[in-house]
Amino acid sequence: MFAVYAARIDRDQPLSGLELGERPAPEARPGWSTIDVRAASLNHHDLWSLRGVGLPEDRLPMILGCDAAGVDADGNEVVLHSVIGQSGHGVGPKEPRSILTERYQGTFAEQVAVPTFNVLPKPKELSFAEAACLPTAWLTAYRMLFTNAGVRPGDSVLVQGAGGGVATAAIVLGRAAGLKMFATSRDEAKRKRALELGAVEAVESGARLPQRVDAVIETVGAATWSHSVKSLRPGGTIVISGATSGDRPSHAELTRIFFLELKVVGSTMGTKDELEDLLSFCATTGVRPVIDEVLPLDRAREGFERMESGGQFGKIVLTTS
Numbered sequence: 001m002f003a004v005y006a007a008r009i010d011r012d013q014p015l016s017g018l019e020l021g022e023r024p025a026p027e028a029r030p031g032w033s034t035i036d037v038r039a040a041s042l043n044h045h046d047l048w049s050l051r052g053v054g055l056p057e058d059r060l061p062m063i064l065g066c067d068a069a070g071v072d073a074d075g076n077e078v079v080l081h082s083v084i085g086q087s088g089h090g091v092g093p094k095e096p097r098s099i100l101t102e103r104y105q106g107t108f109a110e111q112v113a114v115p116t117f118n119v120l121p122k123p124k125e126l127s128f129a130e131a132a133c134l135p136t137a138w139l140t141a142y143r144m145l146f147t148n149a150g151v152r153p154g155d156s157v158l159v160q161g162a163g164g165g166v167a168t169a170a171i172v173l174g175r176a177a178g179l180k181m182f183a184t185s186r187d188e189a190k191r192k193r194a195l196e197l198g199a200v201e202a203v204e205s206g207a208r209l210p211q212r213v214d215a216v217i218e219t220v221g222a223a224t225w226s227h228s229v230k231s232l233r234p235g236g237t238i239v240i241s242g243a244t245s246g247d248r249p250s251h252a253e254l255t256r257i258f259f260l261e262l263k264v265v266g267s268t269m270g271t272k273d274e275l276e277d278l279l280s281f282c283a284t285t286g287v288r289p290v291i292d293e294v295l296p297l298d299r300a301r302e303g304f305e306r307m308e309s310g311g312q313f314g315k316i317v318l319t320t321s
Contacts, residue, residue, distance in 0.1 A: 001025045003109035004300040004318070005063045006050050006101075014050035015304055020297075023063055026105070026113035031090040033072055033116045035080065039132035039294075040068040040107040042303050042316040043165060044244060045099065054102045065107035065318075066100045069122055069131035077122040079131045079279060080107065080114050081272045090115025099136075099269065108300060110320055120276055123283035133289035133315040134278055136269065137165030138173075141217070142278045143270035144239040145174055149215040153178030156213040158231050160184050160224040162194040162202060163313045166241060168290045170217045171197045176287045182209055184224070193313050197290065215239065225249035229256055237263040290314030 001023060008017035026034045046064045049055040055062055066082040084104055085095040100106045100114070122131045144166070151157060151174075159170045162183040174181045175198030183194035183202040191202035201210060205224060212233035218224065221243025228238050230253070257264065270278075282288065292312040295303050296319055303316040 001110040002297060003063045004065070004297065005061045005108070006055065007061050009050065009052035009055070009057050009060070011051045014047050015301070015308065017050050018301060018304060019061070020300060023061070023105075023109060026111055029113070031115055032113050033119050034111055034113045035068065035070040035072055035078060035119070037068045037070040037107055037110060037112055037320050038128040039070070039317055039319050040065045041132045041136075042307050042318070043067065043136045044242070044307065045136065046101070047304070047308060049101050054099075059103070062101055063105040063107075063109050063112075064101050065109070065112075067132050067135045068107035068112055069128045070112075072119060077124075077128070078119045079122045079275070080112070080135060081118040081120060081275050082107075082114075082135050083269050083272075084115065084118065086271065087117060089117030108297065108318060118272065120272070120279065123279050125283040126279070126288075129291060129294055129317045129319065130282075130289050131279070132317055133165075133291065134282070135275060137315065138169040138289055139270040139275050139278055140241050140267065141166045141169035141173055142281075143274055144217055144241055144267045145170055145177070145179070147270070147274065148239045148265045148267045149217070149237050151179055151215050154180070155215065156180040156182065156211065158182045158184070158209065158213045158216045158228070159199070160205075160216065160218050160228060161220040161244075162199070163187065163190040163310070164219060164244070165315050166219045167217065168197070168314050171199050172287055172290065173281075175199070176281075176285050182213060184227070190313055212236070219243075220245050222246035222249040226251045226253055229253040229262065232260070232262055234260040235262070237265055239265045239267050241267045292316050294319060
């Protein structure tokens with residue numbers, strides 16, 4: 001089958017290890033389902049995999065891609081939860097949690113196999129491309145906001161780095177849930193898009209906000225960390241799920257954190273139940289993922305190049321037909 005995969009690890013030039021070509025189709029195994037992929041979306045996790053983060057060389061070649069929507073063997077339209085081993089289903093209770101492409105082949109292919117437990121019905125209201133955007137970035141944003149940030153309708157939230165998949169999702173979901181959303185970006189066009197999606201104000205990275213916020217959605221890391229801490233009201237919460245600019249800020253702001261009794265909460269992906277809730281939320285409210293570009297699978301390299309350059313706003317989706 002045709003697939004997009006990591007053939008080599010290169011920390012400095014990750015796309016040099018990206019290959020497109022034939023790979024073996026999934027083999028049947030008890031407790032697993034093989035899905036015909038219709039659409040899959042890119043995540044920064046795929047670039048990190050090409051750099052060797054979470055993917056050692058002895059597991060190569062590895063088909064990339066965490067997210068997918070497609071059709072099961074019975075013809076049902078489905079969405080995949082990409083966290084394997086969270087429940088033990090299909091792998092056993094002692095296997096550590098992993099995301100597709102870390103231990104098991106991913107979704108950038110004509111077919112993918114996952115534990116049957118990880119297969120959810122796709123709401124008819126969502127297209128394959130829309131549904132394929134949800135299981136990683138949008139699920140991460142959903143958990144950050146509604147499970148870990150502790151915010152309620154009317155509260156204020158700052159989203160750092162508008163334009164990325166998680167940040168975009170957080171703005172859209174927060175607005176739909178009645179939160180007062182602020183956003184930052186170095187790019188004027190991305191700030192404008194954030195306003196169009198429902199942010200009440202979008203400012204340059206590091207700029208002072210008109211008010212202190214109840215929570216910060218942080219995925220950028222070192223470059224925005226100090227600003228995130230300084231933007232919080234006393235007792236507020238930073239939820240962090242990534243560090244695309246690095247994980248070692250020059251100022252940790254520890255004095256401010258303890259003196260103002262701020263909370264720092266780590267967040268990774270989300271549960272199958274949370275994905276089911278997110279699918280229902282989108283189906284019933286009319287909220288839809290922001291899609292930057294849809295490309296056929298054989299043009300995947302273009303999508304990777306766009307994501308690496310940071311030029312996208314929203315999700316890049318690959319389709320098999």
